[in-house]
Amino acid sequence: MSVLFSELLVPGWADEKIGLDAVTGTYSDGSSFNLPCHTADPEMYFSEDDLAVAEAKSLCGGCPVRAQCLEGALSRKEPAGVWGGELFEDGRVIARKRKAGRPTASEVAEREREAA
Ligand code: SF4
Structure with missing residues (x-):
């Protein structure tokens, strides 16, 4: 399952879509x-x-x-965004967003390695 950006704007999305109600709340001291x-x-x-x-x-x-959060994003194969401190693209963690234009030779090689 993935969450679309537009869904983030829907009240209650977190509870309904990714179960954040299970990971939000209070510390043991009540705060x-x-x-x-x-x-x-x-x-x-x-x-x-x-x-x-x-x-x-x-x-x-x-x-x-x-x-x-990171575990959930990995399991949902998040298509985009920062989740759990990592940047996601097409369901995988990437170091940084690729700029418009041709991919570099090293990016092509990395994708080929991953596809193999
Ligand atoms: S790890 Fe980041 S994206 Fe996930 S709940 Fe915390 S602040 Fe939000």
């Missing part, structure tokens, strides 16, 4: 936490700008449910 991606600009998590993506990844670094 509650907010997910960084719920309080920051969501565009940052789906930005084409490397700096914005880096900032989103950085915010994930302090997230109390990072591991669960």
